[in-house]
Amino acid sequence: MSEASVAHAGISRDLRDEVVAFLYREARFLDHADYDSWLALLAEDIRYVIQASPALYRRDGGARENDIAHMDDGLADLRRRIKRFQDAAAWAEDPPTRHCHIITNIEVEATDNKDEFQVYSAFVNARGRFELEDVIMAGRREDIVRNGEDGLRLVSRRVFLTQNVLLSRNINTFL
Amino acid sequence: MSEASVAHAGISRDLRDEVVAFLYREARFLDHADYDSWLALLAEDIRYVIQASPALYRRDGGARENDIAHMDDGLADLRRRIKRFQDAAAWAEDPPTRHCHIITNIEVEATDNKDEFQVYSAFVNARGRFELEDVIMAGRREDIVRNGEDGLRLVSRRVFLTQNVLLSRNINTFL
Amino acid sequence: MSEASVAHAGISRDLRDEVVAFLYREARFLDHADYDSWLALLAEDIRYVIQASPALYRRDGGARENDIAHMDDGLADLRRRIKRFQDAAAWAEDPPTRHCHIITNIEVEATDNKDEFQVYSAFVNARGRFELEDVIMAGRREDIVRNGEDGLRLVSRRVFLTQNVLLSRNINTFL
Amino acid sequence: MVKLGIQLGAGMRLRGDFEGLVDCRGGSIDRSIFWDREIYDAELQRIFARCWIFLAHESQIQNPGDFVTTYMGEDAVIVCRRKGGAIGAFLNSCTHRGNRVCLADYGNARRFVCNYHGWAFGLGGELLAVPEQQAYADERSLFDQTTLGLKAVAQVDSYKGLVFGTFDPNAPPLTEYLGAFTYYLDVLLDAEEGGTEVLGGCLKALMSCNWKLPAENFTGDAYHVQWTHQAGASAMISQRQFAYDLDRSYAANVNGHGSEFGLDGVANVAVLGHPEIVKYFRQRRATVAARLGELRAQMWGSVSSANVFPSLSFLSGVNTLRTWIPRGPHTTELRTWVIANKAMPDEIKELLRTATPRAFSPSGVLEMDDGENWELSTRAMAGVATRKERLHYGMGLHTRIDHPQLPGNVYQGQLSDANQLAFYQKWADLMSSPGPFERQDHMVAP
Amino acid sequence: MVKLGIQLGAGMRLRGDFEGLVDCRGGSIDRSIFWDREIYDAELQRIFARCWIFLAHESQIQNPGDFVTTYMGEDAVIVCRRKGGAIGAFLNSCTHRGNRVCLADYGNARRFVCNYHGWAFGLGGELLAVPEQQAYADERSLFDQTTLGLKAVAQVDSYKGLVFGTFDPNAPPLTEYLGAFTYYLDVLLDAEEGGTEVLGGCLKALMSCNWKLPAENFTGDAYHVQWTHQAGASAMISQRQFAYDLDRSYAANVNGHGSEFGLDGVANVAVLGHPEIVKYFRQRRATVAARLGELRAQMWGSVSSANVFPSLSFLSGVNTLRTWIPRGPHTTELRTWVIANKAMPDEIKELLRTATPRAFSPSGVLEMDDGENWELSTRAMAGVATRKERLHYGMGLHTRIDHPQLPGNVYQGQLSDANQLAFYQKWADLMSSPGPFERQDHMVAP
């Protein structure tokens, strides 16, 4: 299970910095519930997945990739979620949630496609609502980021949560 | 609500690295309750604010900027807080709190003032006390950092918490 | 208690980037319970310590460096822990824990030894198990990292937790 | 005789007490049933340890050794396919020191070996072997291998793919428990040849609400759809206002189970946002009518919801199946699955796999507007003045009809509290008599 | 008759029980009143559902539709300015299914629409409209719009800007409840022409302490100032030791309300660390004397604290107003405001806006030393041997005086437990008789 330890092989420092800035900016958009700006960071062909995290014995293998997921969306699906977020009648979003997306552990690796990069990151997500509610989740992300004409775009994201049963009623944000 | 996505426009990598180092060092000083070193990072004209985070309907707008705040301090005020922290008779600070300031999502942007920079960051703060107490808060920060003769100085900070009601009895640190 | 504020004195940007990549990669190995890869990051003479965090009055000084610790291991000891982690009969590791090691605040400083560097970092660690268990710890780390022929190696780590009484039954990972 | 432990007080034996909390004629409910811990503790004994509780879908445990773990009330249970094909269900707690025996959500096992001392149990819960068995050789060890298996759920039975169990050996058979409600269940379970299957695994979330609030919602609350879900509906189907067609919709209940439904045929399906699925439902309507009759063919996919007492809910057309697991008086664990007809083509199943949870699951576009209501309702009950005010369940109490085809108590139009009141009447009936695990010696003398 | 739910046990009806917990002659208190959940549950019924509870400051709700949300005990309440200028206060819980109706801390609303089914309530809590009202048309729906409004707080009244409410329709009027304590309240509320206003919003924090510990602290505990706050005082006013002037300080209590105070005129003001504010108080002293008399003009800004039973506290001069909201036997939510005289110039108000919370708010330099004491005191009560030891409240029991001007029970010098004992005597008196929401059928027969 060992892995070569060449840091950032073949990735320029400029690109790395761009990716870091890209993910931090994304987090800020999400914290401000600025979903239009967030959508502009996504590739047309994005696949956005927040996996379920069942407890399974090692002998049974991990969860299947195409298992039921908290979210498994393309761009049109994400737009629908955002349409609801922005709807004045989304009662459960008013008063607004107090979001904080903490992003760290950003690693960038080359892929077979010279314009696409594998990006790892980890996160803590905090959400406050009403008076006493303050919910924390943590997990990992595996992204594919594409470097195109108009800058970086998110092509794929797979989110792994440490929570099996969500310890809050929902995930009313993107991770 | 969209925003241009040029990363770090006009900010040199050196400056960015300096700012990151500056904020990490600041966090380490706070973790070690080394408040004298922390004070040395502040500009004379600093305004340090930890906002309240009330739950308000969208139609009522956000909280007013000059609302009552957990802290809304100038340098003299911060010195007073520190004077208490360092007083042997500050019973509630002995045994010392076990601090951890996690800082991430650091973004640096230019401002109209060529010597001052807008810096965004996000944080998780953990505080342990006594035997069983371990309190976690998360939030965002918006700083103005000035690049002067003697290096970087914090000119302004505005802290946003995800907690409306603080879920702990106080904030006995700086965020 | 003040400290000179020269950022990264004498540390090249390349080295800093290498160290950051090294610690992020380490975290990813730990998240994936890829302990063989993790072991390959350690120096032969590593000393790995997770300190106890007792509550002590200031007048009594801090905890002694050689106090009893949650872990105080050399390489052979770490190998033993890993041997258990990887044993099919380690019932308490099956189903596997859902790990997340959040690493931030990485600072690199020179030491008297030109090949060794003092590295500071802070962390949040989340561990999910079974259905409802999701445990969060935070703390600081002080590492010595050696730059040798075959790249960076961890020579020493001292972990400080904010928790005095562990609020979970154990630490079934490395921090 | 004296009281001991957090067992039931003697009052719980008196039918009158719980009936006073639920006034089905007057259309009002005492809020304490959503808050008080003692009432909750009684529910575990008198509802969840007595009713037929949903355990699994047969498709989750197709092969010998396949298992899932679940809960009946707060009792952890293993459900698994035995060698001969029968389904075993037994407590997930070792008879030796009580340790949880199976730690996974699902999987395949030859046997269940307890982590603590290694006692090994078979797929029927039977004790297979213990380490160092010679230490139990003497008869004074009172070691009777035949009695030391994992305690079996008293009765286990299936209805068209849904596996249920009850801890009460004297409970009526499942068919009697479901009664005529199978008429409505079949719209979900038997619309197409070959029955149903669950697609993929399970999504779970902990909600800070009493379990009865979501259960009553699914049993009959069409009323909330228009208001609660207008943003979600707008997002999914670009239609803000839902119009009730009271002439062509109904509520019906049987033995505390309830369903409300229209006859539009596609309103629930449409909410998934995939015209292909709507088209599939339309295409299959005639075939369904041949199986279930014209009326139920129109129910299939229509705007509707249903709950099997106490806590198994589903939405036809949306194809979500879920349970509300009680985890304290103010906490409920939601578990959701995607259920599909086996006969559906793979493309439709693949769409459902993502589309159903996108609409209905903890983070579903529509469901996200539900949870907060149930949590905030529960939380409000913390107030003593608030708890004094009874809730209003009076809608449409005049709409009772006789219908030539629809069985059970039937009401014209989706807008009524009739099913909810039937749910609470069933609740009060059960709560007013002791459950199977109440011990005389734990009660105060009257 | 039988016991049911987490209602009061029968014993609560017996006056003797609670009186035994509080010995005001012997100067001792039983620690269980800070720990036991059953006592806490009784407090919600017998204290918080019966006393006049602070709801809001009128300046927070100046315009029609302005509202704030708060709590009376654990009951959530909406307080709002009605069209005609009257103040409405009613339960923040829908009469339909109990959902919380208003989710914001404050704001302006034309009406409150419940998120679940859309029932709409007016600024007086009245039910304005419900969706699909025709479904309630039949009289069997028992739908009486006039009775389905949000339950009004039984009585609402104001005293010089402070709005109070009580759930008890039989509670004496507010003026009688406050009684002669208004003499002391006026130092805060009526020192200058035009009354008071709240500056900005509210700071809140959850403390792991029983609510009575901070309340008794503000009612009379000058004793802790010298020791607890020496580091804070040193930081704010470079003065470590606070010296009590027993000849020119007093404690006084009325109906369980209490205040201790000096006559120095500026010690409380000074702690804010702004000479400008001290100067302002000095300058205005004569004018205040003209309004309130010489004695109270000297109290204005002096070292002092006060509590209106049960849980509204303030510090004159520091200009902090706060409530201690009970959230369980070991948990209290502190809410703090800055209160200022409207007549104060803007510069002084602007200073107070930041200076008051800098000294007194959850993270205030002085207040940071209080919270830990209350939390650790509460936590210590977990021990059964610890709970057996009564606490000592004997200080200065001999200092009772008659004073020509000061009303109520008056004591010479700030150092006494007299006010605290009066607080607990009031507590015991209330706890020894049933509150308005106790139902006969929830009690054990004696």
Add this chain to the structure above:
Amino acid sequence: MVKLGIQLGAGMRLRGDFEGLVDCRGGSIDRSIFWDREIYDAELQRIFARCWIFLAHESQIQNPGDFVTTYMGEDAVIVCRRKGGAIGAFLNSCTHRGNRVCLADYGNARRFVCNYHGWAFGLGGELLAVPEQQAYADERSLFDQTTLGLKAVAQVDSYKGLVFGTFDPNAPPLTEYLGAFTYYLDVLLDAEEGGTEVLGGCLKALMSCNWKLPAENFTGDAYHVQWTHQAGASAMISQRQFAYDLDRSYAANVNGHGSEFGLDGVANVAVLGHPEIVKYFRQRRATVAARLGELRAQMWGSVSSANVFPSLSFLSGVNTLRTWIPRGPHTTELRTWVIANKAMPDEIKELLRTATPRAFSPSGVLEMDDGENWELSTRAMAGVATRKERLHYGMGLHTRIDHPQLPGNVYQGQLSDANQLAFYQKWADLMSSPGPFERQDHMVAP
């Protein structure tokens, strides 16, 4: 007379109730003793406020003013070395308002000054001085300095370095309480000249389990070693299977204290993974035999475990000492120390300092496999059907022997539940009679 607070219900006075929960002849235990809060509350009064509870090791408080803080049940206690060398132990809660007086885990103090009002207490808990003492001058203040000290633990005594205390003034002396169990204790405490000391501080962890599960494990559960610890044993000593030598191993219990042990001499030592320590034990065996006799010299370092009722456990050879502090019915705080013979050379001590916690501490290689079993066992008891099933404690009930040297109730072979049943019999005996802090007026008449 009436019930009040979360005190004991009357039933607790009836011996029969608790005895029914524990059937030592039939070898079964009712699971509710691991779950019910009322039983837990009774344990605090009848077990932890009555038994001799471990407070500290004398080496932790060698010099005057040295102190440690700990718990007896949920009562916080300060233990300190007084000027004259005597050991003081008293409640860590101020007699004034109840604040925690000492906030550190350990240290050296001249006196303990309360943070709230500055009352100062001496190393014996006596009240030394209070600020502004003149305010208490009048006799009506009922201020008797001699009675306002921190409440002393009723009895404090040591056995070979281990300090114990009891809240019960009528408890039998420590020597009587330990009785013949000192024979087994001495293997830990008196194997070498000079007694023992604790190395370094304390490691602590909160476990979600009932305290009795780990306590019963250490009192006699050799049975779990083979299965639970096989991965840990493989890692530490490259030996997967542990083979019980029933001919040369025993269980023994006295007054509810228990130990199981082999005579192999090094199996427990070996698990530390340091041949040097094994060698040391081998070398010293003869000397130990001279002190303790041949039999106990063979016990020294052998595979073994022990528990002093209720909650002090240790492993000879592994050199771990620990207590299981109750923090609620489902929560236990583990505190672990490394204990060494003073006579051991520094190299051995230095090895033990890291090797003992590496094997046995919250994150120890072997201990990490224990905690989950106890947590999951506890959690399983949440189920009402699960709680109905009694646990099996029948192993080796036939193995009782008379042994010429071993005192107490002795059993041949390490594989039996005999010690566990003796533990629970002691528990039932104590639980069936009122403890020192139960007040008549808090009980329901029978």
